[in-house]
Amino acid sequence: MNRLKAICFALFFMMPIFSFAQIVSAWGIKTGLTFANQNWDASSPAAPDWQYRQGLNSSLFFEFVNQSHIHLTANFSYSQKGFVNKFDVISNSGETNGLTFVRNERLDYVSFSPAVKYQQSAGKLMPYVAVGPRFDLLINKQITGLDKNIFDGYQKKIFGVSAGIGTEIKGMFPFVFLIEAQYNQDITKSYSTEFLSITNRTFDLQFGIKL
Numbered sequence: 001m002n003r004l005k006a007i008c009f010a011l012f013f014m015m016p017i018f019s020f021a022q023i024v025s026a027w028g029i030k031t032g033l034t035f036a037n038q039n040w041d042a043s044s045p046a047a048p049d050w051q052y053r054q055g056l057n058s059s060l061f062f063e064f065v066n067q068s069h070i071h072l073t074a075n076f077s078y079s080q081k082g083f084v085n086k087f088d089v090i091s092n093s094g095e096t097n098g099l100t101f102v103r104n105e106r107l108d109y110v111s112f113s114p115a116v117k118y119q120q121s122a123g124k125l126m127p128y129v130a131v132g133p134r135f136d137l138l139i140n141k142q143i144t145g146l147d148k149n150i151f152d153g154y155q156k157k158i159f160g161v162s163a164g165i166g167t168e169i170k171g172m173f174p175f176v177f178l179i180e181a182q183y184n185q186d187i188t189k190s191y192s193t194e195f196l197s198i199t200n201r202t203f204d205l206q207f208g209i210k211l
Contacts, residue, residue, distance in 0.1 A: 055080025
């Protein structure tokens with residue numbers, strides 16, 4: 001009797017997995033580089049001009065619909081965002097001494113981004129465009145600057161949009177190889193007060209396989 005209960009219990013929890021597998025037409029993994037920056041919109045003083053920070057990203061994706069040229073996808077991602085600030089060190093006399101200080105601020109996010117994907121076939125190449133909403137969750141911060149109080153007030157849940165172009169390459173490997181470039185822009189603000197608001201923006205370059 002206990003064995004029968006255990007089997008029924010296992011089948012009950014396996015049914016959603018079987019149903020999920022039936023509607024998934026393909027899945028794969030992607031990894032690459034993230035070029036991240038932030039928009040600091042400040043009333044006073046003038047907003048700083050940060051440089052792009054280079055980090056890593058990786059994602060697991062699923063395709064659920066395969067109707068002609070239209071696909072629906074779901075992406076579960078990890079990315080390293082933030083920004084870099086480089087400036088010359090000024091001596092007591094007010095002159096530069098040849099030293100440069102690099103401020104490298106890192107913010108780690110996990111994301112869920114469903115998208116509509118439109119794809120064409122051109123022999124072995126299958127170019128596509130994809131666009132959809134993006135939901136980010138801040139999971140870690142590595143801050144070196146003096147304004148840590150700003151980062152302590154960051155919103156953990158962020159909503160934005162993603163748009164990408166890429167191509168799949170068939171026939172060269174036992175799997176489908178893909179290259180993708182994606183732009184991500186926050187809509188909600190990571191930080192917002194009367195005097196300062198902050199949003200993220202990133203460019204992702206990814207390589208992956210689809211099975």
